[in-house]
Amino acid sequence: MALLEPFEFGFFVRAIIAAFLVGGLCAFMGTYIVLRSMSYIGHGLAHAIFGGAVVSSAMSFNFFVGATLWGFLSALLIAWTTRKNPIGSDAAIGIVTTASFALGIAIISRNHGFTHDFEAALWGSVLAVERADIIAIAVVTIAVAAVFFFAYKMFLFNTFDSDVARFYGIPTAWMDAVFALMLAGTVVVSMRVLGVTMIAAAVVIAPIVARLLTNSFVKMTILSTLIGIMCSVIGIYMSYFINVSSGASVVLLSAGVFVAALAWSRIRRALSRSPADAPGLSRLPDGSLE
Amino acid sequence: MLHPPELEHLHRPDPDARPTVELRNVTAGYNRSKVLQDVDLKIMPGDFVGLLGPSGSGKTTLLRVVLGAVDVQQGEVRVNEKPIRGRNNRAGYVPQLETIDWNFPVTVEETVMMGRTMANPWLPWYRKHEKELAYDMMQRLGIADLAKRHIRQLSGGQQQRVFLARALASSPDLLLLDEPTSGVDLKTRDDVMHLLHDLNHAGVTIVMTTHEINAVAVHLPRIVCLNGTIVADGPPHRVITPHILREVYGAEMPVIQYHGMTLVAESAHFWIDRNGGEPLATVPDDSHREPVMSHAHPTSGNVPEHHHHHSDPE
Structure with a gap:
């Protein structure tokens, strides 16, 4: 049967497994990123990590470890630049991550030898997924799941109101550092499947769709993860048939889901509007009263 | 009052x-x-x-x-x-309502429970007695029936109660x-002050x-x-007293004692007698409320952003 044809290829099965894990992981991390209005740092970090990946490769250093460390250090550098200097975080992200990305491009353009491999990292490619990638993705997924399971209460408070969380004794500086490390790890393992340029959308779209559908934090996290998995798996499956790069295919599908969810939430809101609504209620994403 | x-x-x-x-x-x-x-x-x-x-x-x-x-x-x-x-x-801390992200997807209950975060920081759920404590606190503050609501779906007074309950849930000294x-309306302000007095008396x-x-x-x-x-x-x-208020605000603010109640004319342009700014003994009638030129009081130009509510003494 033609629809099952791609599963005859080992690379495609690996790609679908990777898509499943990466889609869920990015969307899960995305919940926290979106709620803390950090979308831009996700986008920037992906570019910074590309530079780190190229440097690791040029120095024959382990790709996963090198790129993750590079991403983590970039996040710390951004935080330091903003704290110690009169520079806004958006500007700091723009400088640090683009410079890092430019460094990667500069090294590539001098060494034409490994251009092909990094094309996959830029745009995402199902052909690039190897066994080692899947193991790396699984390791990061398990680590992220464990950290968030045990520190769930602290992450919720820190995401809701970091300043006040500090007053309640939550080690917010540590949590931010751990979060940056996990985000760097997520981007590194997702890079070859989705592509540097597409990761930001994979991280942001699913949680936004989930937010449009629910007012509960736990439900938003679960819905976001499920939507992320769905878009990623279906997007990569589709990419085989329409012959489009995997990252682009996933992002276009996600964007379509977003538009549908937005339309749905507006229709629901319009239908539920009544004079009894309390002030500000109409701004609720799902328009429900209870 | x-x-x-x-x-x-x-x-x-x-x-x-x-x-x-x-x-x-x-x-x-x-x-x-x-x-x-x-x-x-x-x-x-x-x-x-x-x-x-x-x-x-x-x-x-x-x-x-x-x-x-x-x-x-x-x-x-x-x-x-x-x-x-x-x-x-x-210490339990209650932030200004203006600093809260009202779009954040949390319910009243989830917000109140945050006050218990550091009681068992590595436990992903709350213990039974913690839930009961939080519920008691919500009941005491009259928001128990709103537990499942999103924090935006509340009145100003109810919102303030949620954050009071969160602070109290940590059993602070x-x-x-x-x-x-x-940043809250007049009614909410009264609600909040009554509530705080009740809590203090308790x-x-x-x-x-x-x-x-x-x-x-x-x-x-x-x-x-x-x-x-x-x-x-x-x-x-x-x-x-006018003397202390001058030191704190750097402005002339006449103080009125009226039936054991203290009232301050927060803007020096109002309620000041033309003969040198001595505090009036009683609440003046409307004819005294006419703005008085500030030339008699060189410091009155420094009144720092206190032009709001020289309101009724309630």
């Missing part, structure tokens, strides 16, 4: 009581700047203290000193008679509130900041006036 001065004796300190928080000669600020200097302050169990002062006078910094969240450059902060290093875990009446020690003299400060049993340091500390009828 929220708090008649006759009730003041109820708050007379017990001579054997030990201070919940004590600041000894504290100088504190951010980086190298000194926002507060030489502050001595004792907060006793059962106190209800209002920190009063203009913007930049160090009210919020003083709250943060009590929380242990500001570098103390000099002096000592003692909690239950022991010097603290780092954070004061015995004292409650710290940052401008609990700022034994909760409260410290709050405010910049509203007539609407809030004069109804509190104890006021600490700040202007980089403590200018005055005591019950309103002692502290709210």
Whole structure:
């Protein structure tokens, strides 16, 4: 049967497994990123990590470890630049991550030898997924799941109101550092499947769709993860048939889901509007009263 | 009238009581700047203290000193008679409602439970007795039936109660509130002040900041006036005097005593007698409310952003 044809290829099965894990992981991390209005740092970090990946490769250093460390250090550098200097975080992200990305491009353009491999990292490619990638993705997924399971209460408070969380004794500086490390790890393992340029959308779209559908934090996290998995798996499956790069295919599908969810939430809101609504209620994403 | 001065004796300190928080000669600020200097302050169990002062006078910094969240450059902060290093875990903090992200997807219950976060920080759920404690707190504050609502689907008074319940859920020795009446409507302000008085009468020690003299400060049993340091500390009828207000705000503010109630003309343009700004003995009728030229009072040009509500004494 033609629809099952791609599963005859080992690379495609690996790609679908990777898509499943990466889609869920990015969307899960995305919940926290979106709620803390950090979308831009996700986008920037992906570019910074590309530079780190190229440097690791040029120095024959382990790709996963090198790129993750590079991403983590970039996040710390951004935080330091903003704290110690009169520079806004958006500007700091723009400088640090683009410079890092430019460094990667500069090294590539001098060494034409490994251009092909990094094309996959830029745009995402199902052909690039190897066994080692899947193991790396699984390791990061398990680590992220464990950290968030045990520190769930602290992450919720820190995401809701970091300043006040500090007053309640939550080690917010540590949590931010751990979060940056996990985000760097997520981007590194997702890079070859989705592509540097597409990761930001994979991280942001699913949680936004989930937010449009629910007012509960736990439900938003679960819905976001499920939507992320769905878009990623279906997007990569589709990419085989329409012959489009995997990252682009996933992002276009996600964007379509977003538009549908937005339309749905507006229709629901319009239908539920009544004079009894309390002030500000109409701004609720799902328009429900209870 | 929220708090008649006759009730003041109820708050007379017990001579054997030990201070919940004590600041000894504290100088504190951010980086190298000194926002507060030489502050001595004792907060006793059962106190209800209002920190009063203009913007930049160090009210919020003083709250943060009590929380242990500001570098103390000099002096000592003692909690239950022991010097603290780092954070004061015995204080429950209620932020300004204006700083809350109302779009964040949390329910009333989830928000209140946040107050229990550090009781078992690595446990992903809350214990049964913690849920009961939080539920009791919500019941006490009259928001138990709103538990499943999103925080935006509440009135201003209910929203303030959610964050009070969160602070109380951590079983604190004292409650710290940052401008609990700022940015809320008149009714909510009254609700909140009544609620705080009820809590205080039930034994909760409260410290709050405010910049509203007539609407809030004069109804509190104890006021600490700040202007980089403590200018005055005591019950309103002692502290709210033209002399002290001049030191705190740098502006002439006539004070009116009316049936045992203290009233301040917060803007010097109003209510000042033409013959030199002596406080009037009674509330003037409308004919006296005409704005008076400020030439008689050179300092009145410095009135710092207090043009709002020279309102009814309630």
